[in-house]
Amino acid sequence: MLAIVSAVLFFISFLINAADISTNDVFTSTNIMLIGLALLALHVAGIGAGWNTRGRRR
Template identity: 80%
Template structure:
């Protein structure tokens, strides 16, 4: 889920940069890209990945 959010943030950042949309200082394409990188780092770290299936329900 976090990877999808990160992809959406990267896409918004690309659109802001490619269309040369003037935004205020908070929502620049660089800041949106950095938010996407932060969310991607959380995804890689395993935050928000949900339940682990590997050890649950398959006990012998």
């Protein structure tokens, strides 16, 4: 799930950079790209990969 969100953020960052859209200091293409990289790193680390269901063993 986090990988999909990071891919969307990378695409938004690309559009901001390619279209040369002026944004405020918080939503620059570099900041959005760094948030995407952080989410991708969390995904690779195993956080947000999904729930692991364990059944009862008897």
